[in-house]
Amino acid sequence: MGSEGPTPPVTIHVTGFKKFHGVAENPTEYIVANLQAYIAKKGLPKGMIIGSCTILETAGHGALVSLYQTLQSSVVAGSLNNPAERTIWIHFGVNSGATRFALENRAVNEATFRCPDEMGWKPQRVPIVPADGSISRVRESSLPVEDITKSLSKMGYQVTTSDDAGRFVCNYVYYHSLRFAELNGVKSLFVHVPLFVTIDEETQMGFAAALLEVVASLS
Numbered sequence: 001m002g003s004e005g006p007t008p009p010v011t012i013h014v015t016g017f018k019k020f021h022g023v024a025e026n027p028t029e030y031i032v033a034n035l036q037a038y039i040a041k042k043g044l045p046k047g048m049i050i051g052s053c054t055i056l057e058t059a060g061h062g063a064l065v066s067l068y069q070t071l072q073s074s075v076v077a078g079s080l081n082n083p084a085e086r087t088i089w090i091h092f093g094v095n096s097g098a099t100r101f102a103l104e105n106r107a108v109n110e111a112t113f114r115c116p117d118e119m120g121w122k123p124q125r126v127p128i129v130p131a132d133g134s135i136s137r138v139r140e141s142s143l144p145v146e147d148i149t150k151s152l153s154k155m156g157y158q159v160t161t162s163d164d165a166g167r168f169v170c171n172y173v174y175y176h177s178l179r180f181a182e183l184n185g186v187k188s189l190f191v192h193v194p195l196f197v198t199i200d201e202e203t204q205m206g207f208a209a210a211l212l213e214v215v216a217s218l219s
Contacts (some may be wrong), residue, residue: 008086010216011051013074016092017169020058021115027196028092029055031208038205039212048216051087060111060128060172062119067173071180087186088143088219089177090212093170095192100158101199101207104165104190105145107175110135112167128175139178143189144218151214157207158199165190187219 014035016028032053039050054070057063074087095102109132111123127135149161165171174190181188191211193204 007047009047009049010086010088010219011049011074012088012090012212012216013051013054013070014090014092014212015054015056015070015173017056017058017094018118020118020169023094023096023195025196026058027094027193027201027204030196030201031092031193031204034205035208035212039209042209045213045216048212050212056173057118058169059117059119059121060113060123060169061121062117064176067176068180071177075184075186086219088215089181089186089188090215091170091173091177091188091190092208093173093190093192094195095166096195098192098194099198100160100194101152102160102162102192103145103149104141104170104174104192105161105163106138106140107165107171107178107190108135108167109133109137109139109175110167111172114168117169128172129179132179139175139182141178141187141189142181143187143215145189147218148189148211148214151218152207152210155210157203157210159207162192165192189215 016032017026019026109128111126111128113122116122152159177188
């Protein structure tokens, strides 16, 4: 029997959001801005690379160009550096009413914003991608979300699996990312985190680092 060769590395790209209506300090901006340095102190798990950490405007339609530039850059970089490389996108967003972390299974092709985004857009029952059909269209993550959740729970984190990412900017970005992932042979996951007054900064940083490690090992 011939050798299958070494397992290709996993490159994980991470995004968070800036402030938005009702949330003056978005915890995901802090998490993503400090994640590389935090993980570097612990040492990266073997076979895992952090490709990029990007802070997005908390906006839908108006931020699409920058979102797709960010997504596309990972595919281009991966094909140039290592064609066999596995690429994963992890998007962090805040749920100000949450008491635990939530790994989102899916996104829905509907934008119904409860308030204007940071660029003033407030769509109501609008398809995120009209070419995908109706607002009931659903896209799901190809990652083993339930298994990831169980692994993180065993580490002591308060985490659950969710089938509803809302209809605001988080769902909007996730839907585009899942569609992009399917078209480009990569994987995507969205994670909602609570405010820092609910779960403190150090715990959330530890969770984010553990999440990346678990995702890399189970992808």
